[in-house]
Structure formats: structure tokens, C-alpha cells
Amino acid sequence: MTWLRVCDALNAQPGTKTTLKGWVRTRRDSKAGLSFINLNDGSCFADVQIVAPADLPNYENEVTKLTTGCSIEATGELVESKGKGQAVELKADSITVLGWVDDPDTYPVSAKRHTFEYLREVAHLRVRTNTFGAVARVRNCLAQAVHRFFHERGFSWIHTPIITASDAEGAGEMFRVSTLDLANIPKTGDGHLDFSEDFFGREAMLTVSGQLNVETYCAALTNVYTFGPTFRAENSNTSRHLAEFWMIEPEIAFADLEADMKLAEDFLKYLFEAVLEERADDMDFFAQRIEPTAIDRLKHVIDSDFKRVSYTEAIAILEEANTPDKKGRQKFEFPVSWGSDLQSEHERYLTEEHFKAPVIVHDYPKDIKAFYMRLNGPDKAGPDGRETVAAMDVLAPGIGEIIGGSQREERLDVLDHRLDEMDLPKEDYWWYRDLRRYGTVPHAGFGLGFERLVQFVTGMGNIRDVIPFPRTPGQAGF
RNA sequence: UCCCCGAUAGCUCAAUGGUAGAGCGAGCGGCUGUUAACCGCUAGGUUGCAGGUUCGAGUCCUGCUCGGGGAGCCA
Numbered sequence: 001m002t003w004l005r006v007c008d009a010l011n012a013q014p015g016t017k018t019t020l021k022g023w024v025r026t027r028r029d030s031k032a033g034l035s036f037i038n039l040n041d042g043s044c045f046a047d048v049q050i051v052a053p054a055d056l057p058n059y060e061n062e063v064t065k066l067t068t069g070c071s072i073e074a075t076g077e078l079v080e081s082k083g084k085g086q087a088v089e090l091k092a093d094s095i096t097v098l099g100w101v102d103d104p105d106t107y108p109v110s111a112k113r114h115t116f117e118y119l120r121e122v123a124h125l126r127v128r129t130n131t132f133g134a135v136a137r138v139r140n141c142l143a144q145a146v147h148r149f150f151h152e153r154g155f156s157w158i159h160t161p162i163i164t165a166s167d168a169e170g171a172g173e174m175f176r177v178s179t180l181d182l183a184n185i186p187k188t189g190d191g192h193l194d195f196s197e198d199f200f201g202r203e204a205m206l207t208v209s210g211q212l213n214v215e216t217y218c219a220a221l222t223n224v225y226t227f228g229p230t231f232r233a234e235n236s237n238t239s240r241h242l243a244e245f246w247m248i249e250p251e252i253a254f255a256d257l258e259a260d261m262k263l264a265e266d267f268l269k270y271l272f273e274a275v276l277e278e279r280a281d282d283m284d285f286f287a288q289r290i291e292p293t294a295i296d297r298l299k300h301v302i303d304s305d306f307k308r309v310s311y312t313e314a315i316a317i318l319e320e321a322n323t324p325d326k327k328g329r330q331k332f333e334f335p336v337s338w339g340s341d342l343q344s345e346h347e348r349y350l351t352e353e354h355f356k357a358p359v360i361v362h363d364y365p366k367d368i369k370a371f372y373m374r375l376n377g378p379d380k381a382g383p384d385g386r387e388t389v390a391a392m393d394v395l396a397p398g399i400g401e402i403i404g405g406s407q408r409e410e411r412l413d414v415l416d417h418r419l420d421e422m423d424l425p426k427e428d429y430w431w432y433r434d435l436r437r438y439g440t441v442p443h444a445g446f447g448l449g450f451e452r453l454v455q456f457v458t459g460m461g462n463i464r465d466v467i468p469f470p471r472t473p474g475q476a477g478f
Numbered sequence: 479u480c481c482c483c484g485a486u487a488g489c490u491c492a493a494u495g496g497u498a499g500a501g502c503g504a505g506c507g508g509c510u511g512u513u514a515a516c517c518g519c520u521a522g523g524u525u526g527c528a529g530g531u532u533c534g535a536g537u538c539c540u541g542c543u544c545g546g547g548g549a550g551c552c553a
Contacts, residue, residue: 026513026514026515028510028511028512028513028515029510029512030509030510030511030512031508031509031510032510032511032512034511034512035512036511036512036513038513047513049512049513051511051512067504068503081511082511083511083512083513084511084512084513085512085513086513103488103504104488104503104504104505105488105503105504105505105521105522106488106504107488107503107504108488108489109489110488110489110502110503110504111502111503111514112489112490112502112503112514113489113490113502113514114489114490115489115490117545117546118489118490120545121545172551172552173551209553230553232551232552232553234551234552235479235551236479236550236551236552237479237546238547238548238549238550238551238552239546239547239548240552240553241551241552241553242553245553246553247553248553333549343549343550344549344550400552400553401552401553402553403553404552404553447553448553449552449553450553451553452553453553462546474544
């Protein structure tokens, strides 16, 4: 017997005979001799209404006992609805209960409002709610659009490793990967851990970034990207951080920072267009119930050019804004000065108040950025000729830093000088340095935190609610 | 890791140091082409854990556990 997903049934011609399968959202009985069942199968935001007449053989014993969460399949004819609220509904000839809800009184996601905090404790069932179903569909839509965007532009998706054998990536605390017996750890003669006994014969970690690895493929395939899980063992407890998250990192050869910024802007606009086009139903829900500006701000981003401002210019804007008022009070809690990193409040001011749009800040002081970022010439120096690197951050209203990227240092002598300056051992970077010895080219790339993207699109306030099973300090259930 | 806040019925929340309640959900009944349905009745509690103060603690004090918000780190 053929059956239809709910999204297809809702668009089918009246008169179609079919079967629907899914989970009961609500049931309403009418003494006129029928029950109404709202069925959802996750294929779209909407439920389909099933009309169950009282002459069904299992009407008294089963249909009127259905509660939220039961799984059923219903066969019948799609007809124009006599009631308001839906165009078509299924007039059922038969309803088969596939799975009952054991003790409806304690079913964790009953048909009522629940807090997001509570639903995190029942992460295996929360996707059955309107909000988490919508998040799951939008997340999938964005992931598919990421691959489509790059595929259409001739990028190759590179599967960079999850396990990495050195901590040379330098982007934060790392998780150790080991098969050593923790109750009986091998030691070397001088009392240190003997990693030669471990699975890889050396210390191994979970990756904090695919960038260094993907640069190798960039230096052969020209345009590449990674899209996969990333791990940070930082003890961060905020609504914007996860210990396990997904990151997208494109890397483009024969390209400078300008091309990198253009790519980031085109990329975000493409993704926002895709989600407005493909998930209009879910976006309507987010705009109605989660974040009123959810749709408008995406349209606004699509329609406007990203503001671009150099770090030096940004500091000037912030200093101007921070001029003490008559009572001597300053706008910002943290001081603004050339050479220090922008605080959350500074980034928020730039994107939310000053420009009221996504902003790309570029050409940062070299001392606050990573070793691999390309050293700028004197034309882009800061006050007193202080050096900058070709780095850029994309700041988005309501979310802060959503993209961080740079042109990479392709000159071996300059790279070596930077490694020395930062006390990083060259031997750890031998293959990375090889790329600069054998046919080096100008190249650039950026990293986009996928969950932060989903947060920005949906307006969901906590990053733990835009990934199916969040991992945070002290939390790895499910 | 730091600062603030919180933990009471399945869920969301009330309760001046003095007999623990409501709404929703659930069960039963009524009503109705219903749709956040509506009306009535019923069940549902070792007030996060361990101590302490008090004639008496959900309430005050101490410690612990868990959770939330903000900060830092970043994506």
C-alpha cells in the first residue's frame, strides 16, 4: 500500500486515496459521531487532520483512547475539509495503532507548553514538539544548502580528520583520545606519561579545526571546504558555546582577503535565501513565536551590502561612542584602545547600534591573531606603524561573531618569523611549512560555526537548542 | 573558571516562620465538524540532597548536587 508524507498529503488533490503514518499531536472527540486527530510526521510544520468516524471497528476501544505521542497509520480518502483551519483532511476508513503511549499521565512532552530547559532533559523526545521539529528541518535545510552552494561553485568537500596527532592547531583546549588503561597508566623513566604505549604511539587529540589539514587540499584542488564536527574542551558555559559543534571552513587558492570577504557575504546570503524559500512554514513559526524579526532580518541581510570597516576604523567609532557623558559615565564597561581585542559589548555596538547590519571588521593587530594569518604591508599599519594581519570577522546582530577568517601567510620566511615570535616549534608544523616550500600560492579562508548560523536564522537564544544532543561541560547524556 | 538567580504535583508556577494550592496535562462524565476546544468531577506531593536554628521550616542558616542568565575564551 502506498502512503504519503504529511507534507505531500496536504498538497494532494481531494479524492486521493492514501495512507498516512505519524505521531498523534492531539485528539478531539465529537459526540456527532467522530473524532479529530492531528497527525504529524515531521515532513513539514503543519499537522494533517484525520477525521475518524465512530463506525470504525476499533473506534470505542482504540481511537478514543489515543493520546499525544501515539503512533498510528490511517487509510482513507483526502477530502476538502468541512471545518476551518485546513484545506484538506483525511476521512479515515481504518486506523491502526502502531504504538501506544505507556502511561499518558507521565508522557514527557504532553500537549502543553514546556520550557526549553525542561525539554533538554528529554532530548530524545523534544524533537516531537513544534519548536524542535522546526529547528531540525531548518538545520537540515541549511546543511544541504551549504553543500549545494559550494558544489555549484566547484568546491570539493574534504573530509579532514577528527583525530589529530598534535596540538599544533592552537585554537583552544583539546580532548585527549586514548586507549590507555586509566587505572594503570604507563610511565616513562622520568615519570611522564608514556604515549608510545598508546593506540597511535603518540599523544592524540580531537580536532579543534580542520583548517590546517584542508589547506593541503586547497594547495592542489584550489577551492575546498570542510564541514564536520569540531571539539573544544574549554570550560565555557554560555548560550553560544558547545564542546562539540559543527564547523564549515572553506579555503580558496589564488585569493586574498577581499575575495575571502566576498565569499563569506555571498555564502550567508545564499543560505538565507535557501531557508526562506524552502522552510517558509518553519520560519513563519519562528517569527510568530520565537523572534519577531526572524524573517525580516534575513531579508535585510540578503538585500544589503555587508558593511566593511577596518579594525582601526572600528576602534575610532568605538572611541567616539565611548566619549564620557556629562556625568562622566562611559558607554562601555571595558576600555577601547588600539591593540586590544574587541569585547562582546563592542561587537554588539558595531553591528546592532552603529551599522544595524552585518559588519565585517578586517585587518586586525597581529598580536591578537593567530600565527598563520598573513602579515600586512605598511599601507595597512595602525597607529605608530603597528603591524596588522589580513584577518576578518563577520559580526551579526544578536549573535556576535559568526565567521572568523583570514588570508593565510604563504611566504615561508615570514611564517617562520611568526612561529619564532610566538614560540611555536617549527618541527610540529613541518608539513604545513612544506606547502610554502613547494609551489606556494596566496590563499584565504574562514570558519563558520554551524550552530551559530542556525541560531541566527531561527532566533533561538541558546545554542543547546539548535543541535540534537548538546555536549557542554558536565553534560553528555543521550 | 568568576559573578548573579533558581530547584514545590507529569509540566508551568503560587503559598507573612503556623493545615502545601492553582492552571495546564492525565483519568472519568457532559457538550460540540472539532482544531490552544468548552463545562463538571477525580486522582496526583518524603517541597533537589545532607545537616542546623525554632514549640513549629516549602519559607531562616551552612554545605553539597543540578539547572539557568551574564562574563571570559571563541565558532
